């Protein structure tokens with residue numbers, strides 16, 4: 001069949017029937033190379049996912065002994081003396097306290113550094129500065145740990161004392177065991193000292209998450225659309241105006257995502273925290289970040305691993321703690337990528 | 352704060368004492384990107400209350416020239432320039448010149464509409480005030496939003512959705528929103544770089560009307576590839592041309608009538624008749 005298209009003779013494809021007006025099936029023949037690539041990419045993706053699943057399954061399997069021994073009390077018990085009484089509650093609180101301190105310290109520094117690099121730094125120093133910040137990530141965490149314990153400790157103790165002296169009146173509403181009360185983060189409950197605290201551990205962890213937070217924020221800020229930047233400048237805007245009205249609104253999602261990825265790291269940071277803190281298991285005192293002592297799941301597992309590797313409930317309980325950490329970091333990272341992917345800036349950023 | 356004229360008028364351009372637009376003068380302007388020279392000794396007067404059109408083939412340096420006029424050129428790291436640009440007789444490149452104030456007085460509308468997407472329509476209009484540190488009372492703000500949107504010919508279309516997101520408008524509406532945004536900071540000169548190139552004929556027509564209404568308040572310099580548009584909106588016309596591997600120069604400048612009917616240079620005639628470029 002053929003149609004006369006205004007002097008141009010169009011030959012319809014042989015299989016095409018003009019009378020049935022239904023969607024046709026489009027078949028694309030893939031080349032062998034394409035097929036091979038697809039198979040390879042799929043396999044790689046499947047291996048990663050499978051590995052994740054296997055790790056989760058392994059942790060779940062090995063922790064079943066602990067869970068059957070402790071039951072739901074595992075999530076409410078503060079003490080850790082398996083096989084009798086043990087639970088994740090204090091460790092979880094300690095982990096979160098350190099991570100929050102780390103984030104509170106790291107977020108403004110990372111945002112400021114990223115803004116300086118993308119918005120203010122002359123081209124000459126931009127590159128060296130970027131590599132310098134990235135280089136922070138290359139320092140082994142052990143080094144951060146010993147530096148924190150040996151050098152930073154005394155100085156942070158002074159700062160902590162200052163906070164305790166002047167800000168003990170700060171009260172935050174908080175929910176504890178189903179009733180409201182005032183949480184006073186800077187009030188020391190006992191007359192313990194200020195060394196080996198969650199504050200110190202948090203500051204050291206902050207330094208360790210700084211590179212990734214900065215890198216993501218820098219990436220996001222640098223993607224703020226040139227057109228909007230120029231419009232803001234053409235309206236008579238200053239650099240700060242451009243940051244406020246263009247860069248920050250654009251980078252919001254990326255900043256939150258970057259912070260949460262940092263949080264994911266902070267939660268899992270092990271050796272530096274293990275070196276710095278002196279472990280304690282009392283939630284009430286763990287909520288006082290200035291005071292000596294702290295705890296985190298990862299550091300706890302690392303510290304207990306050698307003595308408890310005999311097997312039975314003690315080993316299994318560490319597996320259970322590991323499972324909690326695994327799930328928590330996974331959740332934080334997933335939420336982070338969701339936040340990032342949904343924001344305008346994030347969709348173009350690889351994380 | 353309100354803009355000077357309350358009703359747009361279609362009257363012919365005048366050089367009355369009441370007019371507050373400024374004259375922009377370029378003398379011997381050359382420009383480079385790195386070592387690549389893209390403009391050579393361009394001189395042009397852009398008179399107060401007149402619309403000056405810059406025409407010429409692609410790549411001859413029209414945008415570069417326009418960006419030099421409000422100090423946007425220097426934002427490109429490798430960019431350099433020579434020459435003299437004066438706004439009402441004052442050199443805008445003098446060493447103590449307040450850059451942000453100059454950019455406020457010489458507004459710019461870009462080829463691609465780019466309203467701030469995180470802001471509402473109304474916020475977009477007044478965004479420039481915050482950016483350049485102009486304080487406006489709350490009560491005056493609504494008035495200003497309405498005046499500027501009216502001048503940009505957008506008021507009727509958006510008056511019921513001033514709180515809608517600026518990015519939710521159509522391309523033509525976005526472009527007029529950008530014009531309104533530029534007007535809110537009360538510029539003396541408005542530079543427009545192919546403001547209609549991405550728009551449909553209706554939006555284009557709307558913006559051309561807007562330009563005609565604005566010329567009482569501001570001096571307008573417009574880059575356009577559309578010869579009919581240049582003829583319709585402009586009073587003066589400058590024809591830019593860059594010979595192969597040479598920087599762009601002004602071949603001829605004069606009244607639009609002259610450029611389009613009896614230009615001195617045969618190349619101008621060829622270009623406006625669509626014979627090359």
Ligand SMILES: Nc1ncnc2c1ncn2[C@@H]1O[C@H](COP(=O)(O)OP(=O)(O)OP(=O)(O)O)[C@@H](O)[C@H]1O
Pocket residue numbers: 384389407408409410411412413414415416427
């Ligand atoms: N950022 C830049 N870096 C290097 N060279 C540039 C840059 N911007 C423009 N140029 C060069 O400067 C010359 C003039 O460019 P310009 O954008 O001013 O041309 P134009 O007349 O506006 O062209 P069009 O009509 O296509 O917009 C071109 O040769 C271009 O390659």
Ligand SMILES: [Mg+2]
Pocket residue numbers: 413414415544
């Ligand atoms: Mg151009």
